[in-house]
Amino acid sequence: MGFARTCSVALVGVEGVVVEVQADLEPGVAAFTLVGLPDKSLTESRDRVRAAVVNSGAEWPQRKLTVGLSPASVPKAGSGFDLAVACAVLGAAERIDPRVLADIVMIGELGLDGRVRPVRGILPAVLAAAGAGYEQVVVPECAAAEASLVPGVSVLGVRSLRQLIAVLADEPVPDEEPDEPGRPDPLLAGLRVPGTGAATAMHSNGAAQQDSGHDLADVVGQHSARTAVEVAAAGGHHLFLEGPPGAGKTMLAERLPAILPRLAREESLEVTAVHSVAGLLPPGKPLIDTPPYCAPHHSATMQSLVGGGPGVARPGAVSLSHRGVLFLDETPEFSSHALDALRQPLESGHVVIARSAGVVRFPAQFLMVLAYAGPDMFNGR
Template structure:
């Protein structure tokens, strides 16, 4: 009886668990059995591993081979276990001379010719291996750029199975490892569009800056052609670069996503921007899958921006699933095999026409929609969803004369200037919130907001009156306070005053958006 063990990583969401791959060769009828509750794609590993070993010119035992993936209760998906299975089978048949199996994790899919193919989720898998105390990880050469982003662990790239067993002391001829060419990451902000290109909408642009400075969600309502999409496309450029922790977490999410390809030469340093089509389903937004949960667009927009253009055209279930992510900053996807959790703390940008024909706010073109159809159209954005949106803008169209005058103006605010203002305001907020676990004004919980950052009674008089009249809800009251604090930070003020509150109330708008649009 011969027994050998190697190690692999099972990923559920961003959580990686070490799986011990045991191979036993016994004197029974020839066969290759895989146990330990593998999924369908993993069960096919026996055929891939057998062919890869034989076609690599390595010795495969003709006796009974049993491979166990332990612990059995841990969900196991995909083909990334192939490499660990092949190594344990070879080691059981002929122990390696200088084996490093106990301190090494193997990640990779095997092709039938023995080459090692790239897999998704290498970054979080290597992070899990490091956290578990392993000193070395062997990965496909195509995943090397991604794996080496993790510090304090040795990363060994391989092109084929022969190179893997050679690392462990198996005497066989090998080729030199070849790494794929990796394109250099372009300089940050090199292709970003400038807010100086937006003419005649200075107040709307300032609202974008306020939203960026405080992390506030934003809704823009206006006729077609007023610049809603143009503003949204420039919003992400107002945000500062991600911190190291944010970069690692964001890159890890994109590493898992099946349709995003391989991670290039470095971490994602700019906030991601996701803009799905209005036909996107609830599953594409929130994430899902039959067996392997895949992150949705809300998770791919983590630490960045999710822009829903023509928001009322989205399916109602797709809009409503956003509420959990907006409230908790996390998405939990439950399947029979377990629950995968993905981070989803993003800024939501919504753009909408005021009515089906789009001309309810257009002074030049008459609206052909009835009051009922306008009400029904804007009511597609539910009250609970809108209650989580801090800034609600009605953007008016400008005439040709206003546009020409705006183009002739000099000294217009650029994206770089606005970004510096945002960075300064965020620094003030981070300093004030130091030790609380929060860094943005929009994140401050109500308990902390009223205890440590309460404005004076004189400053909140306008809000108190609106609350008594029922013009705003208690949640709206708190959101106005957070918004006013951001305006104060942009003005470099010491404390929120009545003017900051007044601007916040104006930007927050009516709680009954449908009535305003109609």
């Protein structure tokens, strides 16, 4: 008989709930039961964790194993619990001292070979852990810089389960072979959302982007329009640009974030947390300190604008442009339902999405810029 516990974090929107991961070993037929309202990807962690433990050189306990995720009333989704589940099992099997695990929060997905892969939402998860009073956090090595943005928390970045076992058992830490230079890091593949252009050309699909060298000083002429942009930036006013195609509406909108004030520390953490949950943090830049810019196509659905989608709700364009600029080019071409959905975030500064699995709240305080090419383009409308 053995028992061990450690902690991880369940994300609800951009807010986290600390979850206690408990492992109990009892005599009986070898079985692995996972309880505590897990979703499909979390249920599959049983196979991932078993393979990762064996391939890391540890022995899998051949007894009746029950892993509980508490509080059981909170839905748990994603693969970020893998690392905590594996260590709790090894603690119950006495491969690791259970007392060492009790006050550590662990976040990360495990590959079958035991490597620790990053997951979305590292920053809000660590913020939740710090808010709950935890001071030690274990995350994937490539996400350690993001986790270190939270003050007062000791962050340990590991590349494999083998390394973490050695650290917790006070053994020599093995070296892991680095990836070949110049090749994409496969550990980052899980952070790139298909269809969003997160890896390249983010602006082409309306995902938020940061300062890309646009400067209002590049604009020659357009004195009235430039004055309007400057007034909007200074007072935080929304802006409507009207003019024929090629007049410079998009050019001016793209340069509006460059004259907005740089984000304060708290604002940067808010923006970074949203992009971390969406899986859109720029590689090598764990903290977003410039106002984001988001320009969705006019065919965007209501869900892509305000957030949602199947399963776990994801941030939409209004949240990805939080503390920045949301540009709606050819505004009359957007559906009326999508435009009507912007009323709540414009009034309250946040958006609430209700699903059967629960209610999530995303920040959405942005400066909106509308553009219209005039009646000629729409046949007199």
